[in-house]
Amino acid sequence: MIKIAPYISAENTTQNLMKEVGIALFPCVVMSIYFYGILAVKILLSTVISSFFTEIFWKKIKKDNICDGSGLLAGLILALSLPSTTPFYVAGIGGIIAISSKHIFGGLGKNLFNPAILGRLFLMILFPMYLYQVNNFDGTAGVSLYPMIKYGGLSKIISDLGEPLFYRNLILGNRLGSIGESSIVAIFLGYIYLIYKKSIKWEGPIILLGTIYILNSFTSPNPFLDLIIGGGVFASVFIATEPVTSPYTRVGSNIYLVLMGILIFGVVEFTSQPSGITFGVLGANLMVPIINKYTPHRVFAKSYSYVKLIKLILISSLFIIVGFYTVTYKDESIIPKNINYTNLNKYFGDDIKIEYKIIEDGFIYYPLKRDGLDIGTYVIGESKGYGKKKIGFDLAIDTEHKIKGLTINYEKETWRLGDQISSPLWQNKWIGRSSSYEFNKEIDGFLGATYTSKNLYKTFKKILQIHEKLFDETYTEIDGYGGATYTEELDLNSDENLELDGYGGATD
Amino acid sequence: MFFKSKFFRGGVHPREREITSNKKIEKMPEVGTYRISTLQHIGDPAVVIVKVGDRVKKYQKIAKAEVKISASIHSPCSGKITQINNIDIKGRQAEEIVIENDFLGEEFKRKKLKFFTPNKLRELIDELGIVGLGGATFPTHIKLDGKLKTIIINGAECEPYLNADNRIMIEKTNEILEGIKILMTIFEIEESIIGIEENKEKAIEKIEKCIKDYPGIRLQKLPTVYPQGGEKQLIKALLRKEIKSLPMEIEAVTLNVGTILAIYRGVTYGTPIVKRVVTVSGEGIKNPKNLSIHIGTPIEDILNYVGLKEDIVDKIIACGPMMGYEIGKIGSTSKGMNGILALEKEKFPIKLPCIKCGRCVDVCPMGLIPLEYDRLAKKGKYRQMEKEFSLSSCIKCGSCEYICPSQVPLMEAIFLGLEKGRDGHD
Numbered sequence: 001m002i003k004i005a006p007y008i009s010a011e012n013t014t015q016n017l018m019k020e021v022g023i024a025l026f027p028c029v030v031m032s033i034y035f036y037g038i039l040a041v042k043i044l045l046s047t048v049i050s051s052f053f054t055e056i057f058w059k060k061i062k063k064d065n066i067c068d069g070s071g072l073l074a075g076l077i078l079a080l081s082l083p084s085t086t087p088f089y090v091a092g093i094g095g096i097i098a099i100s101s102k103h104i105f106g107g108l109g110k111n112l113f114n115p116a117i118l119g120r121l122f123l124m125i126l127f128p129m130y131l132y133q134v135n136n137f138d139g140t141a142g143v144s145l146y147p148m149i150k151y152g153g154l155s156k157i158i159s160d161l162g163e164p165l166f167y168r169n170l171i172l173g174n175r176l177g178s179i180g181e182s183s184i185v186a187i188f189l190g191y192i193y194l195i196y197k198k199s200i201k202w203e204g205p206i207i208l209l210g211t212i213y214i215l216n217s218f219t220s221p222n223p224f225l226d227l228i229i230g231g232g233v234f235a236s237v238f239i240a241t242e243p244v245t246s247p248y249t250r251v252g253s254n255i256y257l258v259l260m261g262i263l264i265f266g267v268v269e270f271t272s273q274p275s276g277i278t279f280g281v282l283g284a285n286l287m288v289p290i291i292n293k294y295t296p297h298r299v300f301a302k303s304y305s306y307v308k309l310i311k312l313i314l315i316s317s318l319f320i321i322v323g324f325y326t327v328t329y330k331d332e333s334i335i336p337k338n339i340n341y342t343n344l345n346k347y348f349g350d351d352i353k354i355e356y357k358i359i360e361d362g363f364i365y366y367p368l369k370r371d372g373l374d375i376g377t378y379v380i381g382e383s384k385g386y387g388k389k390k391i392g393f394d395l396a397i398d399t400e401h402k403i404k405g406l407t408i409n410y411e412k413e414t415w416r417l418g419d420q421i422s423s424p425l426w427q428n429k430w431i432g433r434s435s436s437y438e439f440n441k442e443i444d445g446f447l448g449a450t451y452t453s454k455n456l457y458k459t460f461k462k463i464l465q466i467h468e469k470l471f472d473e474t475y476t477e478i479d480g481y482g483g484a485t486y487t488e489e490l491d492l493n494s495d496e497n498l499e500l501d502g503y504g505g506a507t508d
Numbered sequence: 509m510f511f512k513s514k515f516f517r518g519g520v521h522p523r524e525r526e527i528t529s530n531k532k533i534e535k536m537p538e539v540g541t542y543r544i545s546t547l548q549h550i551g552d553p554a555v556v557i558v559k560v561g562d563r564v565k566k567y568q569k570i571a572k573a574e575v576k577i578s579a580s581i582h583s584p585c586s587g588k589i590t591q592i593n594n595i596d597i598k599g600r601q602a603e604e605i606v607i608e609n610d611f612l613g614e615e616f617k618r619k620k621l622k623f624f625t626p627n628k629l630r631e632l633i634d635e636l637g638i639v640g641l642g643g644a645t646f647p648t649h650i651k652l653d654g655k656l657k658t659i660i661i662n663g664a665e666c667e668p669y670l671n672a673d674n675r676i677m678i679e680k681t682n683e684i685l686e687g688i689k690i691l692m693t694i695f696e697i698e699e700s701i702i703g704i705e706e707n708k709e710k711a712i713e714k715i716e717k718c719i720k721d722y723p724g725i726r727l728q729k730l731p732t733v734y735p736q737g738g739e740k741q742l743i744k745a746l747l748r749k750e751i752k753s754l755p756m757e758i759e760a761v762t763l764n765v766g767t768i769l770a771i772y773r774g775v776t777y778g779t780p781i782v783k784r785v786v787t788v789s790g791e792g793i794k795n796p797k798n799l800s801i802h803i804g805t806p807i808e809d810i811l812n813y814v815g816l817k818e819d820i821v822d823k824i825i826a827c828g829p830m831m832g833y834e835i836g837k838i839g840s841t842s843k844g845m846n847g848i849l850a851l852e853k854e855k856f857p858i859k860l861p862c863i864k865c866g867r868c869v870d871v872c873p874m875g876l877i878p879l880e881y882d883r884l885a886k887k888g889k890y891r892q893m894e895k896e897f898s899l900s901s902c903i904k905c906g907s908c909e910y911i912c913p914s915q916v917p918l919m920e921a922i923f924l925g926l927e928k929g930r931d932g933h934d
Contacts, residue, residue: 006906248866
């Protein structure tokens, strides 16, 4: 067949594009090996090798002999987005999933989702104990610094390390996080190389990071820090700019990046997922066909169709709103408003009289009486676990504001990590503790799941503090005068409201 | 680097291959046989008005335009008509007149006109068979119809390799300016603009020197971007107006410098188009040249004249490398052929699936989405190409396929879509 014009072509080829991105990733690879040593080498090698062979396997099936570097590249990006604690076989499985996901969609150029990120998502589902691992504040492993700062407090980390050292480590990459995405310097070198080679549009990463920064500045005291602690910088250069899964028009790709920024921010802020990147990127990828459809360029001598753009903005805002509604939706119906009498009897024995309940800050307090005497309070509450799942528990507090008993009624924590809170061994540790108790990660935390137990600790502390506030004066006076006769008088007032109850004791 | 000033969106900048930019226009000696086709222009083929065995003189009309969009054909030499064959040009039926040159050089004399009115000039241009010499070969007399305010002279010549217009501007500066003046006086036009790409420094220098004597003519430098010479892009760059199909909409006319030269010669000497400047270039040519060639000269004679490196030549194409077509050694020169290029085997990258990088979308000067055409052509949804992605706006400049890193055959899809869409396929 005769080839029709043009008879010349530009020098850049798809293979070259892939090669350029590979070269741009090189500083990240070097830094990851420098900081994590043999761990990083293992992850990198196993992912790249497994994705290479998966690629060959699929090519054999499809009888396609052309070698494009996309498979290796996806493997490399996946490897760099894994934490150093990932065992090498898990990383290898990730490579297989990533490449297969691409070929199931139809091969290069037809995949809807970024293969590396899809592979990572599968690993997060299959091996949460490695990918969600957040060790401790001075630890060397973990998915992201973000939950550390969110729940542990920034000042603690900074004071542990000293501020200049802290920032230096952040920029260079000696910190928690995935092996490749921790070093800002290395990523920046890659970015410079890619814009020099015109492989990516220079404004792309800036738009994405700018969106996250602006949104962060509404909620966070230190938005810049929030920006660089996660994998956002890495994703903005190497993942968000991936050509296949991003829109092809200029307006479209800008909208896509803004949307991705909003999603990443939303996932990190409104859910307890530590890694917003995975969900943000996949959510934005999902929108790409629609973005492409509604953001065509203005055709020469024709007017621009703003209607399409407005439609797109409406659709994407709907998408975001629905997304966040589902993510942040609190299913009220599952909260048990009923008293678990088995537990109640276990804590306080029989013949208990419940006269009223106090609902304070989402917790339900049932002051208990036996033969007219205060014997303590029964509390039903819920705490946030890891992920959006709730932990339901009931708590028995004695008259001295100490925990008398604890039962976790339901939880959906990660297997082998957070779900250890269900063990009676751990629950019984809490008996006798008061609100002044300080959390001790070695006694109360589990390896890799300090987060859950710490969150519960905070909830308990809050319950105890509220309890002290509610019943403080009543109980001290009981202690002070110690008169059983006195409580009988008090009993009369107990039918009235809480405030009267409180003052009633004081006036006497 | 980031904010390059441009007058229209998109465009590419192919590596410059101006091998012949400093070579003077050379006259090619006459050859023994001329093969002149009757379809050298847009529209219907001209009708042959001579018979086999007739003797013709130089400049004599041998085929005439019977419908409006058509152009007359004239003999480039004196001699005898030996054959009239049916041939096929780009899938269309036409005839080929073969003239045996007798090297006597007898000229057909035409009555010269002293006074011109716009109508008379149009008739003369029609009679002389002048068409747009930039490549599109649209009959010029139709372009000059109606009320005119501006003449735009296209000296952009944005295709790589080609230098015919560039050399004409350098060597025939006064004739071009004179030709513009004639048009301006006859049609009472106040303004005319010459648009030249910045990389043609010599031509700019020369025209700037001569332009002072001609009030109303203005020179505008244009950035070196392909397709700067496209009519729509040129008008956008010079007048900041976007036309839907023809420059008549804004009472303007675009003429190539070669066309202006032909008009000047027609008006002053009464000669029709029988010659044109052709850039014979490319890596496979031993002596690349700008040649003034008689229309109808067989390609083989030209290639023999300049010398062909047989071992490295892969294909011989007519016109520029971006919009040209493959001709091989058979065939002969026509009015629109501004270049004959012998290209060596280009190291074309391997064809890969489209990776949706959007480079074609970025470079499309018309704001289209070429990659969707490929997708739809593969599915066979030709009508959707027009309905959703306004395929008919495409100017077929080839920028999209040039820039494509995966070498997706976008132009093939576009031509297929235009053809099938016209036939009413789904």
